[in-house]
Amino acid sequence: MINAIPPAILFILGAFFIPFLRGKLRSAYLLILPVIAFLNILNMREGVYWTVGFLDYTITFGKVDKLSLAFGYIFIIVAFIANLYALRVKEAGQHMSACIYAGSALGITFAGDLLSLFIFWECMAVSAAFLIWYGKTKDSRAAGFRYLLVHLFGGLCLLIGAVLHVYETGSIEFGYLGLTGLASYLIFTGFGINAAFPVLHAWLPDAYPESTFSGTVFLSAYTTKSAVYVLARAFPGTEILVWIGAAMTAFPIFYAVIENNLRRVLSYSLINQVGFMVTGIGIGTALSLNGTVAHAFCHILYKALLFMSMGAVLHQTGKINATDLGGLYKTMPLTTIFCIVGAASISGFPLTSGFVSKSMIVSASGYGGLYIIWFLLIFASAGVFHHSGIKIPFFAFFSHDSGIRTKEPPLNMLLAMGIAAFLCIFIGVFPGPLYSILPYPVDYVPYTGAHVIDQLQLLFFSALAFTLLMLSGVYPAEIRAVNLDTDWFYRKFGKAFMWFCNVPLTGLRLGVQNFSAGAIKSLTKFGADPLLIPEIITRYTVLNIYQILAAIFPSQRFKDKCAEFEFKAGRMLKITQSGRVYGTDLPRRPIGLGVLLSFIFLFIYAFVYLVFIKR
Amino acid sequence: MNKEKEHFFDKPGNFKKFLGGFYISLILLIVIDFFVHKHPYFAWDGYPSFYAAFGFVACVGLVLGAKYILRIIVKRREDYYD
Numbered sequence: 001m002i003n004a005i006p007p008a009i010l011f012i013l014g015a016f017f018i019p020f021l022r023g024k025l026r027s028a029y030l031l032i033l034p035v036i037a038f039l040n041i042l043n044m045r046e047g048v049y050w051t052v053g054f055l056d057y058t059i060t061f062g063k064v065d066k067l068s069l070a071f072g073y074i075f076i077i078v079a080f081i082a083n084l085y086a087l088r089v090k091e092a093g094q095h096m097s098a099c100i101y102a103g104s105a106l107g108i109t110f111a112g113d114l115l116s117l118f119i120f121w122e123c124m125a126v127s128a129a130f131l132i133w134y135g136k137t138k139d140s141r142a143a144g145f146r147y148l149l150v151h152l153f154g155g156l157c158l159l160i161g162a163v164l165h166v167y168e169t170g171s172i173e174f175g176y177l178g179l180t181g182l183a184s185y186l187i188f189t190g191f192g193i194n195a196a197f198p199v200l201h202a203w204l205p206d207a208y209p210e211s212t213f214s215g216t217v218f219l220s221a222y223t224t225k226s227a228v229y230v231l232a233r234a235f236p237g238t239e240i241l242v243w244i245g246a247a248m249t250a251f252p253i254f255y256a257v258i259e260n261n262l263r264r265v266l267s268y269s270l271i272n273q274v275g276f277m278v279t280g281i282g283i284g285t286a287l288s289l290n291g292t293v294a295h296a297f298c299h300i301l302y303k304a305l306l307f308m309s310m311g312a313v314l315h316q317t318g319k320i321n322a323t324d325l326g327g328l329y330k331t332m333p334l335t336t337i338f339c340i341v342g343a344a345s346i347s348g349f350p351l352t353s354g355f356v357s358k359s360m361i362v363s364a365s366g367y368g369g370l371y372i373i374w375f376l377l378i379f380a381s382a383g384v385f386h387h388s389g390i391k392i393p394f395f396a397f398f399s400h401d402s403g404i405r406t407k408e409p410p411l412n413m414l415l416a417m418g419i420a421a422f423l424c425i426f427i428g429v430f431p432g433p434l435y436s437i438l439p440y441p442v443d444y445v446p447y448t449g450a451h452v453i454d455q456l457q458l459l460f461f462s463a464l465a466f467t468l469l470m471l472s473g474v475y476p477a478e479i480r481a482v483n484l485d486t487d488w489f490y491r492k493f494g495k496a497f498m499w500f501c502n503v504p505l506t507g508l509r510l511g512v513q514n515f516s517a518g519a520i521k522s523l524t525k526f527g528a529d530p531l532l533i534p535e536i537i538t539r540y541t542v543l544n545i546y547q548i549l550a551a552i553f554p555s556q557r558f559k560d561k562c563a564e565f566e567f568k569a570g571r572m573l574k575i576t577q578s579g580r581v582y583g584t585d586l587p588r589r590p591i592g593l594g595v596l597l598s599f600i601f602l603f604i605y606a607f608v609y610l611v612f613i614k615r
Numbered sequence: 616m617n618k619e620k621e622h623f624f625d626k627p628g629n630f631k632k633f634l635g636g637f638y639i640s641l642i643l644l645i646v647i648d649f650f651v652h653k654h655p656y657f658a659w660d661g662y663p664s665f666y667a668a669f670g671f672v673a674c675v676g677l678v679l680g681a682k683y684i685l686r687i688i689v690k691r692r693e694d695y696y697d
Contacts, residue, residue, distance in 0.1 A: 257681035258690070330622045366656030374656065378666075382673045398624065449651045454660075457644050457667040464641060465674035467634070476682040482696065484689040491696055 004043045006050050006061045006110060007072060008120065011037065011079070011103025018099065019092040027087050030095060034080035037106075041072050048112055057172040060112025066439040067293065071109045071229045073437065074297045075102060077423075078221045078304055085308050085416035086214035094134045098218045101127035105222035109229055113172045114162040117230070121158060121190075125151035128223060131215040132207050140210035146487065147207040154193030154200075161186030177234040188235060194227035195278060196271045198247045202487035204271060205255070209263035209320070213311035216263060220270060220307045221300045228277045228296050237284025242365075245282055246373050248275025249380035255485070256387035260321045260478050262396055263310050266303070269346065269388040272380055273299045279377065280361040283368055286440035291360030293438050298345065298353035298427055305342035305420035306392065309335050312409040312417070313396055319404070322391075322478040327401030332408050336397040338417040345424040347389035347459055348381060353427035355455065356434070356446040363444070382462040389459070390466050395478065525576075532576060539569045641667075 014033050021029050046069075049062035079102040089095065104127060107120030125148060132144035164183035166172050177184045189200075196204045208219050235241060252268035252275075259265045273295070280292030312335045313328065314320045329336040341352070348354035358381065365374045408414060427434050435442040469475040526533055543565040550558035624630055648663050655661030 253677060254681040254685045255689075257678055258686045329624075363656075366660075369656075371657055378669060379673045379677075382670045383677050386674050386677060448654075450653045453644065453648055453651050454666040457648065457664065458670040460637075460641055460644055461667040461670035462674040463637070465671050465678070467637070469675065469678055474682075475678060476686060479690070480693050482691045482693055483686075484691060484695075 004040050004049075006107070007037050007041055007076065008061070008103045008107030008110065010040065011099050011106060012123070015096045015099035015103065018095045026092075026095075030083040030087060030099075031080065033099070034076050034083060037076045037079070038073075041069070041076060044069070044072075051112075054115070057115065057166075058113065059116050060173075061107070061116060062110050063112030063174070064110060066437065067229070067232060068109050070293045070297060070437045070439065071225065072106060074300050075106050075109060075222065075225075078300050081301075081304060081308075081416050081420050082214065082217045082221065084419070085217055085311070085413050087412045088410060089212070089214055091134065094131065094212065094215065097127045097130035097134070098215070101131060101218055101222060105226045108226045112174060114165065114174050115172055117174050118155065118159055118162055121194075122152075122155050124223065124226065125155060128219060131219055132211045134212050134215055135210045136212075137210065143207045143210040146491070147203050150193060150203040150490075154190045156190075157186045157193070158190030161188075161190060174230075175233065176236070179235065179238055179240070184234075188238075191227050191230050191234070192244075194223050195231060195274060196224055196227075196248070197244050197278075198251060199486050201248070201252075201271050202485045205252075205259075205264050205267040205485065206487050208267045208270075209261050213315040217304050217307045217311060220266075220303045224270065224274045225296050225300055228274060228281070228292065231278065232281050232289060232292055236281055236289055238282055241278050241282030242370065242373055243282070245275045245277070245279030246376040246380075248272065248278060250275075250376050250383075253380060253383035253387055255483060256383075256391070258476055258479075258483060260323055260480055262320055262322055262325070262392055263307065263314070265387055265392060266306050266310060269384055270303055272384050273303065273346065275380065276358055276361050276377065279373065280364065283361075283364050283370070285364055285368065287367070287444060288361055288364035290435075290438040290440050290442055290444070291357060291364055294357035294360060294434055295354075297434060298357040298424070301420050301427075302342045302345035302353060302424050305338060305417060305424060306346065306388065308413065308417045308420065309339035309342060310392070310396070312413055315413070316406040316409055317404050321480065322395035322399075323480055325396045325402050325404070326399035327397070328404065328406070329397040330401075331404075331406050332397070334408055334414055335417065336393065338414075338421045339393050339397065341421040341424055343389045343393050345428070347385035348455060349428075349459060350447070350452045350455060351425065351428045353424045353434075355428055356431040357427075359446055359451065359455070360444055378458065382458055385459050385462050386466055390463060536572055536576070539565065539572050543569050 011033065017029065018026060044062070044064050046065050047062075048060055049064065050060065052059045052061070079099075082098065082102075083095075086095065086098065101124060104120045104124035108117055108124065111117040111120060128151070129144045129148040132140055132147055134140075135144075161183045164186065165177070168181070168183060177187060179185060179188060193200045193203075204224070208216050211219055231241065249272050252271040256265045256268040256272075259268060277292045277295050277299070280288040280295065282288075310320065312332070313325065316332065317325070317328070319325055345352040345354040348358045362374065362377050362381070365377055431446060435444070466475070543562070546558055546561045546565055550562050624633075645664055645667060648667075653661045659665060
């Protein structure tokens, strides 16, 4: 490849200049970096580039085809939007983490081999953990560590799977794998953790709401979508993905209805949306894979927009729980409008981006005759409107008036939201450009009369359900509470494990330590004066013999002897306690005797070994 | 709060108008549905107003399920993990 450089290198190396820049220069740099990256990616043609020989293998930093390019475009676009949104963040470290994080995701997107894929995978986990830690609260610290542990586990699965795969096939190349054996199952699990498969998903709603107002915008874009990319690359048409994806669309919406923290509601709806993409990968037709890529593209934009609007609310009011918010439309009208655009897009309203992308996946399930999956997807579409489309804007900006009076966020944040909102509507109205970058030729018309009216009916009657439940008071009141999820297992298990270490295990250790310390103490004492041992033994043995004799033959002679030896044993005891040193006046053996004895034993050993064993 | 200007939903009439508009659009959607040519994937999704009925039932089911089943099982005090 001429004139272009790997986008990952641009972002990751570029990140290290951020701490040296201040003020407007840094702002300009943060905005120009993605622009350069975008011009750079426009210059990239399909093919395989940037290969480096490593040991006996070839590392490929540039496997460029339509699939990786589509993800590359959106990853860079959202990097620009999120950097613009985060411009006023003071800490250089947070900008650095974000840039390295985005760069790692781009590295995954263009990785043509399993080794560089794994390295970028780990870089992404660590930089994301830093974005969470920058939340700088007790909760974010703990959540960041949990995030890191879960993702390092996922990374290990990927690594073991990759090593096994290379061992079995002899090839390090990353391409279609399919579920064929242990290696592919391990890689699948590693990808699945990042894609938030059901049961493996709890890290996402645990960690994302704890990051900073801008950090979550980055987080929402890269980890799960790069996982969608690698799944689409390695496991298209894998049937189990259809069911995993459908489960992902359905179960989080129940959590989203009862969750109080609005960024956590969005985290659950993120899983729900990724579920659509995973289903699309599982169906594996050209239409469904196109739908997955298109939906990832649109989803990154509207999810970033929604997280930006909630980030603006958090930034301006310091609050994010539905119980504390309400009535903000009065003082934040623009943020309200942007949020509603994002909410309409995620719900798939006609003329917004969600409509033109999600419907491809739903249609693919319909054409494939997968009626249970189709029902689940339609249910999830109604449900996502219910909690992301209505609940988020309603509880933050309308609902009961919380009495909070604030202002719109700073201009850069409004601009970032404005650009995202514009793109959401632009793609919805003109889906052509999006369809042109999809991996397969697109033969799909989203705007048919039936499709529009069906979707509108679905959404409006979901809204009717919300309205009636709200007016009748049946709708569950927002409550400050923790809702248990599968992270319960490792959070509680972690605590139980620590208790086990602290109480029974430490007790055992103390017991062993005390016993050995006592044994060493008495051994040292005897070791300093070895003659004490035979002396004590003889004295007490003789004493015992006389005591027995005195008991059998009760005569004065034995009684006298008993008294005499009791006195001598008592003196012995006193010597023991006095700490007598092995003095020069005591008899000892020459050193030569010890050496001779060891030679004899060595000879016996060698004799036995040579004559009886080694034959 | 005393000198604050009155906002859109502060007037009770506006909320009623908003709801009224919403209900009218619902009726319109049902009516238009009869004049649109459908191309269903299966048999049942071609019935008139299938999506309306499904959307309504699904959301009521979703909310009731979340409120009366999931919340009962998973809700804990806010300091549960501390």
